[in-house]
Amino acid sequence: MTDPLRLLDIPSIVPPEERDIQETVAKFAEDRLRPGIREWYESGEFPRELAREFGKLGVLGMHLDGHGCAGVSALGYGLACLELEAADSGFRSFVSVQGSLAMYSIHRYGSDEQKAEWLPRMAAGGAIGCFGLTEPDFGSDPGGMRTRAVRDGDDWVLDGSKMWITNGSIADVATVWARTEDGIRGFLVPAGTPGFTARSLGHKLSLRASVTAELVFDGVRLPGSALLPLARGLSAPLSCLNEARFGILFGAVGAARDSIECALGYAKTRTQFGKPIAGFQLTQRKLADMAVSVNCAMLLALHLAGLKDRGTIRGEQISAGKLNNVREALAIARECRTVLGGSGITTEYAPLRHANNLESVLTYEGTSEVHTLVLGQALTGIPAYR
Incomplete structure (x- = not known):
């Protein structure tokens, strides 16, 4: 017996459709991820080209419906995460942040225009997302966040910083949570927006094959359309x-x-x-x-x-x-x-x-x-x- 889960014959209770998903992801991990993980871990590198390969595999936002997402069951998604993390936590972290944080925030709380603009590209791995909630002084207590967005006419002006953000410095768009006069709201901040910078954090002993970054917002001006309209409160x-x-x-x-x-x-x-x-x-x-x-x-x-x-x-x-x-x-x-x-x-x-x-x-x-x-x-x- 090589698979310890066969001790209780657990694989036999997984339905055929979900078993096929698990086997497909396991084969991808064996053929594509495991051969490179030692080098990527030692060098502290996440190959950006893996994003499109994950997209082709179908694991990005795979549990969401529409806009290029497969809409698989929670079990199918979970088993895909199992096989990705069996190769390395960094791979599952990338897929989790892309699909369950960045894409889910747009899918659940975004406008139709925001969904159409970002979700198909993100599902294909052509655009990478990150999720800016944690701050240097507010991790377990996100309600104390200091990042603030202030109305200026039809625009918003965003100031503050976020820390320990997976995918942060390679992301094409960040979902950023900020305090406003109406409470905590979410905003989509594209990379390259003036005043928005992302810096990779090095010298890590953990999750080395994953990108971790600090996000800084210095007078970042966003149009009203950047607001996630359905997201209100923590x-x-x-x-x-x-x-x-x-x-x-x-x-x-x-x-x-x-x-x-x-x-x-x-x-x-x-x-x-x-x-x-x-x-x-x-x-x-x-x-x-x-x-x-x-x-x-x-x-x-x-x-x-x-x-x-x-x-x-x-x-x-x-x-x-x-x-x-x-x-x-x-x-x-x-x-x-x-x-x-x-x-x-x-x-x-x-x-x-x-x-x-x-x-x-x-x-x-x-x-x-x-x-x-x-x-x-x-x-x-x-x-x-x-």
Whole structure:
């Protein structure tokens, strides 16, 4: 057995249409992504040409309807995220931000003209989007944002900054959230708009095969048509984050599965004291515990996909999935590194790369602490973080 999810025969319960999606994305990852990931991770590079390849694959905004989007099920989208993150979290991050944040914000809250202008190009990978919510001093508390948009005749003038923005410096358009006299509103800011600059952040130990940037807005003048007309209040950007978190809870399973497969293959061939280390009780205990954990995480993901496809999923349920699955995946990746011994610190083997990436995944789209408090509020009715 190489796939630990076969321990409980989980692949057999995936419907044929979604299984086809998963297999297609898995083959793309095997043929196109895995051969280059060591080089891209070490060099801190995300190849921009992958955007059009993801578009051709059909994974950009794949869970949205119309405007060049495939409109697949939540389960199909989740399984695509799983296979992308099994290759590297950076690939799933790109697809999540493009489809579940930038495109979803336009699809859900944009005008017909905004949808027609941006969504077909973004679905094809011809235009890249980013999502500007987090600020240097306001991560878990986005309601405290300082970025401000002020009316000036028919225009808006935008000032402020955003931090830790995936795709930021390669994006053709940014969805930017700002405080206005009418509350928090969303704006579409095309790259190259005077006063708008994006700077890539380097020296990262995590998500190295992904672009992370700071966005700065210095008197950026936008026409009235840049406003997302249906987005009012903080609930709008938070609804986009829930879309991205759903992909994350599947993606984390992919990183965990890939780590176990790597450790299992190594343990069967690495010989110590005259036999493969897979034959030692302590190694088998590690492998057994990790296999049970990843199967439980996958069953949780499948259950939440069912709720989402039925339109009954709640925010705290997504929080439970993101909290559990990322936490378990990070523990699994770290444990798999111990199975690999000293070899596990090199880029030849995936688990430590996955563990490094998952440190970011644990923090973005809501930290583990915040998701814990979301669940605490759901259980007690008392919001502990306010």
